Amino acid sequence: MSLLETEGLVKRFGGVTATDHVDVSIEPDERVSLIGPNGAGKSTFINLVTRRLDPTEGDIRFKGESIVQKEPHEVVQAGVSKSFQQASIFPDLSVLDNARIAALGADHGAFGFNFLKRLDSYPEIDRIARTTLQDVGLWGQRDTTASDLPYGDKRRLEIGIALAAEPDLLLMDEPTAGMSPEETKATVDLIEEVKQERSLTYLLVEHDMEIVFDISDRIIVLNRGSVIAEGTPEEIREDEDVQDAYLGGVEA
Amino acid sequence: MSEDHQLRSDGGTAPATGEDATSANGTEKATSRVPGLGGDEGRIIGLTALAVLLFPFLFAEAPVISDIIQGYAGLTTLILIWGIFAMGYDLLHGFTGLLSFGHAAFWGAGGIAAGLLVEYAGMNLPLVLVVVGTVVGVLLAWLIGFLSLRRGGIYFAILTLAFGQMIYFTIFGPLGPITGGEDGLLLTIGDLFGVIPLNAGVPVLTPLGFIPSWLYLIVGIFVVISVAVAYRVLNSPYGLIFKAIRENEQRAEFVGLNVWRYKLMAFILSGAFAGFAGALHTIYNGAASASAFYWIVSGDVVIMSILGGVGTLFGAFLGAGVYLYMSNILETFVGTLWHVMLGLLFVIVVWLFPGGIWGGIRALRDLLTDLIGGGGSEPEAATDGGEPGARAPADAGSDGGENR
Numbered sequence: 101m102s103l104l105e106t107e108g109l110v111k112r113f114g115g116v117t118a119t120d121h122v123d124v125s126i127e128p129d130e131r132v133s134l135i136g137p138n139g140a141g142k143s144t145f146i147n148l149v150t151r152r153l154d155p156t157e158g159d160i161r162f163k164g165e166s167i168v169q170k171e172p173h174e175v176v177q178a179g180v181s182k183s184f185q186q187a188s189i190f191p192d193l194s195v196l197d198n199a200r201i202a203a204l205g206a207d208h209g210a211f212g213f214n215f216l217k218r219l220d221s222y223p224e225i226d227r228i229a230r231t232t233l234q235d236v237g238l239w240g241q242r243d244t245t246a247s248d249l250p251y252g253d254k255r256r257l258e259i260g261i262a263l264a265a266e267p268d269l270l271l272m273d274e275p276t277a278g279m280s281p282e283e284t285k286a287t288v289d290l291i292e293e294v295k296q297e298r299s300l301t302y303l304l305v306e307h308d309m310e311i312v313f314d315i316s317d318r319i320i321v322l323n324r325g326s327v328i329a330e331g332t333p334e335e336i337r338e339d340e341d342v343q344d345a346y347l348g349g350v351e352a
Numbered sequence: 353m354s355e356d357h358q359l360r361s362d363g364g365t366a367p368a369t370g371e372d373a374t375s376a377n378g379t380e381k382a383t384s385r386v387p388g389l390g391g392d393e394g395r396i397i398g399l400t401a402l403a404v405l406l407f408p409f410l411f412a413e414a415p416v417i418s419d420i421i422q423g424y425a426g427l428t429t430l431i432l433i434w435g436i437f438a439m440g441y442d443l444l445h446g447f448t449g450l451l452s453f454g455h456a457a458f459w460g461a462g463g464i465a466a467g468l469l470v471e472y473a474g475m476n477l478p479l480v481l482v483v484v485g486t487v488v489g490v491l492l493a494w495l496i497g498f499l500s501l502r503r504g505g506i507y508f509a510i511l512t513l514a515f516g517q518m519i520y521f522t523i524f525g526p527l528g529p530i531t532g533g534e535d536g537l538l539l540t541i542g543d544l545f546g547v548i549p550l551n552a553g554v555p556v557l558t559p560l561g562f563i564p565s566w567l568y569l570i571v572g573i574f575v576v577i578s579v580a581v582a583y584r585v586l587n588s589p590y591g592l593i594f595k596a597i598r599e600n601e602q603r604a605e606f607v608g609l610n611v612w613r614y615k616l617m618a619f620i621l622s623g624a625f626a627g628f629a630g631a632l633h634t635i636y637n638g639a640a641s642a643s644a645f646y647w648i649v650s651g652d653v654v655i656m657s658i659l660g661g662v663g664t665l666f667g668a669f670l671g672a673g674v675y676l677y678m679s680n681i682l683e684t685f686v687g688t689l690w691h692v693m694l695g696l697l698f699v700i701v702v703w704l705f706p707g708g709i710w711g712g713i714r715a716l717r718d719l720l721t722d723l724i725g726g727g728g729s730e731p732e733a734a735t736d737g738g739e740p741g742a743r744a745p746a747d748a749g750s751d752g753g754e755n756r
Contacts, residue, residue, distance in 0.1 A: 150606070176608035188606075190599040193592075201596040204589050205607035215590040215617065216581070222589070265608055 101164050103128045103269055103301055104149065104180075109158035111144055111325075118144040120325035121158070126269065126303060131295065133304045133312045136322035137345060142305045143185070145322070146271050149303075150182050151175050162269070173210050181267030185274050187254035189261065191247035195238055198246050198257055199229035202264030228264055235294060236260035252283030256290065263294060270302040276311060284308070288315060313337065321345070393583060400579045404432070404572040405562055413561035422681055425564035430680075431673045432571050433632045436578045438656040438668035440625020443582060445654070446663030447591070448618040449598030450501075453650050454512030457496060457519045458489040458623040460645035462630030464523060467537045467640025468530070476542030478550065478570065482631045489627015490620055492519075497619030501612065504601075513647060520645035528642075536641025539634070544570065550635070571632060575669075578625065582665060585621060594618055626653075655694075659701055661708025670709045 102125040111119040118141045126132050134142050147153040149160055151172045160167050167175050176182075190198050203225045208214070219225065233239040236256045241249065246257060255275060262270060275291065276284040288311055294300060295315075306312050312319060313333040321329040321336060323345040329336060336342055411423035437459055444450050462485030469484055470476045500511040523531050531537065543549050550567040557563040563572070585591060593614050596604040605611045634640040643649075652675065660671025675694065683690045705712035 171610075172605050173608050173610050176606060182606055184603075184606075188600060188603045190596050190603065192599055193595060197592060197595075201592055201604065201609075202607045204593060205604075205609045208589060210608055210610035211613045212589065215585050215588045215621070217589070218584070218587050219589050219592060220587075225589075261603070261607060 102126060102161075103130075103163060104303070105161045105164075106149070107159045107161070109145075109148060109160065110156045111141075111148055111153060112156045117325050119148060119155075122322075122325070122327055124320060124327065126301060128268075128301055129299060130301055131304070131315060131317045132302070133306055133316040133319045134322060135306065135309075135312055135319060139324075140322040141325040142322055143273060144325075146182065146273050146303075146305060149175075149271060150180065173205075176205065176265055176267075177210055179265075179268035180271065181262040181265045181269070182271045183259050183262040183273065183275055185277060187251070187258045189246045189254055189257050191245075193246055194242065195233065195244050195246055195249070195257060196229060196242035198261060199232045199242075199264060200225055202232065202261040203228035206265040228266075232260045232264040235263065235297070236290060252279055252286065255279065255283070255287060259287070259290065259294075263298070263300075266298070268301060270300055272302060272304045272306075274305055274307060276306070276308060284311070291315065393580065393587070396583050397576060397580050400576050401572075404575055407432075408564050408568060409561050412564070421677070423677075424681075425568070427676060427680055428564065429568045429571050429636055430633075431669070431676050432568075432575050433629050433636060434653075434656065434672035434676060435669035436575060436632070437626050437629035438653050438660065438672050439578065439582055439665060440622040440629070441653050441657050442660075442663065442665055442668050443585065443594070443625070444618050444622035445657055446661075446665070447586065447598060448594040448615060449601075450615060450618065451509045451654075452500075452512040452619070452622075453509050453647070453654070454496065454500070454514075454516030455622070455626050455653050456645050456647060456649035457512075457516040458493050458626035459630035459633070459649060459653070460519070460523070460642070461492045462486065462489045462627030463634040463640045463644045464531055464630075464642070465627075466631040466634040467532075467539055470539045470541065471537045476540065477546060478541060478544055478635050481541075481635060482574070482628060485631020485634070486624050486628040489623045489625075489630065492627070493620045493623020494616070497616045497623070501615050501619065513650070516645065516650055517647055520642065520647070523645050524642040531642055532640075533642060536639050536643070538639050541635050541638055567636065571636075574628075574632065578628070579666070582625070586665065590614070590617065655698065659698060659708055661705075661710035661712075664708060664710040667708045667710030674709065 104124070104126040106122055106124045109119055109122040109124075110117065120141075122145065134145065136142050144153065148155050151167065151170055151174075155168060162175070162178055162180060165178075167178065167180075170178070190201060193201075200219075207222070207224050207228060230239065233242055236259055238249075238253060238257055238260060241253065246254065249257060259272070259275060262272075272291070276287050279287060291302070291304075292315060295302065304312070304316065313336075316333055319329075319331065319333055319336045320327055321339075321342050328345060329339045329342045331339070408425050408428040410417055411421065411428050412418050412425040437455075441452070441455055444452060465488040466481035466485045469481060475481070496512065496515045500508055500515060503511060524533055528534075541550060544566055548566050550570070551565050553559070554563045554566055554569055557569075558565070563569050586594075593604065593609060596607075596609070597611055597614060597618075601611055604614075630644065633644070656671035656675045657668060658671070659674055660669065661667030674697070678690045678694050678697075682693065686693065701708060701712070705715070707714065
């Protein structure tokens with residue numbers, strides 16, 4: 101059974117069709133990348149899956165179950181986590197508290213009535229927070245206020261927050277956007293590492309071709325809302341439609 | 353503590369080699385500052401009790417000080433009651449980042465519920481009135497929160513204001529014959545446990561100048577309990593989740609938290625404090641009226657909260673104190689000019705101390721310990737540094753990128 105499956109997914113904004121009958125399926129343990137020129141509908145697709153946007157038509161199934169009626173936090177609880185395009189963190193809280201919040205979402209479910217129970221009576225929360233920060237290499241900076249981190253570290257924290265939920269599927273929206281080459285390299289290594297450790301399935305939206313060809317099992321190419329090609333990195337590299345639509349002369 | 357420690361250092365996946373000792377230490381240190389307000393509950397409760405005990409003496413009895421400030425004992429009780437109201441409000445505004453302009457509704461509802469109970473049911477035991485006021489505050493906050501939290505930001509503020517005014521006019525107009533309308537209800541409040549008159553002095557303490565009356569003692573005990581409850585809430589998972597919602601609501605939703613229900617809980621909790629304080633206010637006044645529902649009251653608590661320090665919890669009592677001091681005592685000297693002076697003070701505090709008066713005092717103390725202590729002030733800084741001052745709740749919704 102596919103982990104994530106979309107069927108005839110359509111999203112229209114007024115007259116613009118941002119997602120046009122997209123049928124995509126992602127198998128467990130697969131590394132899939134979603135590429136396409138600006139305005140191809142990549143972010144819209146991610147937002148449909150995470151339920152930030154309502155689809156106009158079609159169905160989205162996660163582990164065989166439709167999620168189009170679910171709230172965003174229910175989708176996260178079901179096992180789909182997202183890392184944002186900009187570092188979406190809790191800026192005025194410490195790095196450790198950032199991780200703790202993510203751990204609370206992961207360990208306590210969407211809601212609880214435990215407002216008179218001390219947080220420090222839940223050792224599991226601190227354990228998850230610590231493992232997460234160690235995984236993304238920020239344990240040493242746990243007492244730093246999140247907004248004081250350098251940009252690359254903010255992005256790592258952001259990925260850590262997404263990982264703390266121990267998702268089955270991680271959606272990453274341009275995780276290296278705005279990073280220096282060194283930071284990009286470190287982030288790619290991080291993604292690979294986490295992938296190995298947690299046997300994570302992920303869907304990566306990325307502009308940087310090198311990264312995409314490097315760490316994907318399969319690539320899906322979107323253009324004007326539709327899937328125009330799908331295949332292994334080699335196949336995509338050879339595909340003429342893709343070169344026309346997106347790669348232009350870069351690969352020549 | 354040591355058990356916790358044990359769990360933590362065993363619980364994780366293998367920690368990086370060589371870092372074991374330091375990281376375990378780090379966890380311990382970090383855990384002790386979870387609250388972000390410093391210190392443990394016992395110390396907070398003890399200090400609050402001490403402050404409650406000394407306050408009337410310093411304000412109204414002590415030589416020199418009380419002569420300068422011209423304080424009188426009756427006002428101390430009122431300040432504490434408003435302080436509870438403002439502290440509950442701070443949970444919502446300061447910690448969760450939700451600016452409500454309708455909290456008079458819960459304060460008024462707690463007050464009028466107590467008043468109706470005395471007037472029509474003949475139930476005038478103070479402790480019963482307070483419980484009923486709290487329950488009514490909770491129920492009304494549930495309803496109004498449920499309706500208002502559908503929208504965020506300024507729309508939420510306007511909705512709470514609108515609902516508050518709707519309730520005010522309902523209590524004032526259609527329900528006027530029952531609630532006493534413009535005149536309100538003049539009540540005879542019963543004795544404590546049916547035997548001790550509230551206005552009587554407390555043996556030993558009152559003659560010494562510490563506790564002016566049984567009423568003050570009861571309110572003071574309620575203050576300690578309220579602070580303990582609010583502080584516990586902030587140290588619970590809720591405290592962290594409230595801050596998460598304040599900082600970045602969208603991200604909180606996307607770590608799998610049901611943001612809407614947590615916001616509703618913040619609203620209900622603050623409504624509970626407001627209803628509780630409102631019932632105390634009725635007991636204090638021996639009267640209840642529709643004017644407690646008026647929108648100005650909602651504004652008053654916002655001003656007190658900001659003056660004292662947004663997101664500081666204890667600042668609420670300072671804010672209430674300063675406000676009531678100006679409106680009651682300063683007013684006798686300068687007349688209506690006190691409004692102007694309050695406005696000036698408000699502007700100065702907001703300009704110079706974003707953390708309010710409480711934040712200002714803390715900044716001053718940090719400065720002094722730095723000047724005097726030098727390196728020796730390390731542990732102090734570690735326990736107190738958690739909460740990064742108070743901050744205006746940022747519009748964190750814009751943080752996550754793509755437009756919806």
